[in-house]
Amino acid sequence: MASISSVGVGIIGYGYTGQQLARALKHVQNATLVAIADVNEANRRQTSNPAFADYRDLLKDSSVDAVCICLPHALHEEVAVAAIEAGKDLLVEKPLCISLAAGERVCDLARKAEKILMVEMTHRFLQPLMDARGIISDEAIGEILAINDVVVEDFGLFGAPPSWMFERTIAGGGVGLTSGIHLFDHVMWLAGQPLTLESARLMRSQNFGDVEDTASFSLHLENGAPVHILLCTRANGSGLEGMINIYGSKGTLRVRPWGGWRLETTERVDERTYFRPETPVPERALAGMTGAMKEFISAVRERRQPDPAPQASLVSQRLIEQAYRNNQATASVQDKNRRGFSTVI
Numbered sequence: 320m321a322s323i324s325s326v327g328v329g330i331i332g333y334g335y336t337g338q339q340l341a342r343a344l345k346h347v348q349n350a351t352l353v354a355i356a357d358v359n360e361a362n363r364r365q366t367s368n369p370a371f372a373d374y375r376d377l378l379k380d381s382s383v384d385a386v387c388i389c390l391p392h393a394l395h396e397e398v399a400v401a402a403i404e405a406g407k408d409l410l411v412e413k414p415l416c417i418s419l420a421a422g423e424r425v426c427d428l429a430r431k432a433e434k435i436l437m438v439e440m441t442h443r444f445l446q447p448l449m450d451a452r453g454i455i456s457d458e459a460i461g462e463i464l465a466i467n468d469v470v471v472e473d474f475g476l477f478g479a480p481p482s483w484m485f486e487r488t489i490a491g492g493g494v495g496l497t498s499g500i501h502l503f504d505h506v507m508w509l510a511g512q513p514l515t516l517e518s519a520r521l522m523r524s525q526n527f528g529d530v531e532d533t534a535s536f537s538l539h540l541e542n543g544a545p546v547h548i549l550l551c552t553r554a555n556g557s558g559l560e561g562m563i564n565i566y567g568s569k570g571t572l573r574v575r576p577w578g579g580w581r582l583e584t585t586e587r588v589d590e591r592t593y594f595r596p597e598t599p600v601p602e603r604a605l606a607g608m609t610g611a612m613k614e615f616i617s618a619v620r621e622r623r624q625p626d627p628a629p630q631a632s633l634v635s636q637r638l639i640e641q642a643y644r645n646n647q648a649t650a651s652v653q654d655k656n657r658r659g660f661s662t663v664i
Contacts, residue, residue, distance in 0.1 A: 323620045326350040327382045329407075331374045331398055332389035333357040335478045336412060338365060339601070340387050343609040350616040353382045374398055378405040385435070385619050388412060391483045392491045396421040399436075403428050408435035410615045413500050415632055417491040419640050422633050429629070437615045437625040438632040442505045442576060444610025445603075446593050451565070451574045452509050454582060460567025463510055466546045468502050471560040473553045476600055485528025493530030494550045495521060496639050502548045503536075503635035504627075505576075509565070512541040513634070519642035525554050536642060559600045577603040 570584030
C-alpha cells in the first residue's frame with residue numbers, strides 16, 4: 320500500500336489529555352488536527368476545529384484518516400471497534416482497554432482490518448529513558464542485579480483528575496494500572512527481559528473511590544534479578560517524583576524519567592540533565608507524548624506496525640490483572656476493616 324502524504328487526525332475525548340495531544344501534534348510533520356469529538360460542550364469550545372458531540376459523527380468525516388482515543392477506559396473498546404470499522408487508524412491512550420481480554424479483541428480486529436493500532440506508551444519516548452536503554456544495551460553497568468522503580472504523583476499536577484478515574488468499573492483499576500502499566504513496560508524495555516510477578520500490595524488509604532492509591536509490586540527478571548515497583552498518588556501538592564535505580568555487576572544507573580540520568584561505575588561517573596528544574600512537569604511529559612505521536616504518524620504514513628506494537632502494553636496489563644485477581648482472592652479472608660493487604664502468589 321502506498322504511503323500517505325499527510326494524515327488528518329481526529330481526537331475523541333478533548334479533556335486534558337486530548338488537548339495535550341493536540342499540542343503534540345503541532346510538532347509533527349505531515350499531520351494535521353482536523354476535528355475533535357467530546358460530549359462536554361466546554362471542551363468542544365477549546366478548539367477552532369470542527370467539534371462533534373458524538374464521536375460517530377467524527378468517524379463519518381472523510382478528512383479524518385486516524386483518530387486518537389482519550390476517553391474513560393471502559394469506553395475504549397467500543398470506540399476503537401467503531402473507528403476500525405470506519406476505516407480509521409488509531410492511537411489509544413493507555414491502557415488499550417479496560418481489560419486484557421478486550422485489548423486482545425481490539426488488537427485482533429485491527430490486524431484483520433489492516434489498520435494501524437498503537438497504544439501511547441509515552442515513557443519509551445522520554446530521552447532519559449531512551450539514553451538509559453542504550454547504556455544498558457552497551458553493558459556499561461554489566462549484568463542487571465536488581466531494579467527499584469518508584470513514582471509518586473500529587474493531584475493537581477495535570478489538573479483535577481476526572482471522577483471516573485476513581486470508579487473501578489470505569490477505570491479498571493487505580494494507580495497500579497493507570498501508572499503501573501508504564502513502569503512495568505519500561506522496566507522490561509530497559510532490561511530487555513520479561514517480568515514475572517511474585518507478590519503485590521494494594522492500598523486504598525486516601526478514600527479515592529474504590530481504586531487503589533498506592534501499589535507495590537515484587538517481581539523478577541528472566542535472569543532472576545529482583546525488581547520492586549512502587550507507585551503512589553497523593554491528594555495534596557503538585558509534584559512528581561520518579562526514580563529508577565538499576566544496579567548492575569559493573570555499576571549503577573539512576574534514571575529520572577522527567578529529568579535525566581547518572582551513571583556510576585568504578586571507571587567513570589557520567590550524567591545528563593534534559594530539563595531545567597523550573598520546567599513544569601506537564602511540559603516535560605509533553606516531550607514523551609510528542610515522540611509517541613511522531614511514531615504513530617510515521618507508522619500510519621508508511622503502513623507499518625508501530626514501535627511499540629500494541630501487544631506490548633498487554634504484557635504489562637496481564638501482570639497487573641494477575642495482581643488484581645490475587646488481591647480479590649485474598650480480600651475474602653482478610654479483616655474487612657483493614658485498608659491494605661498483601662497478595663502472595
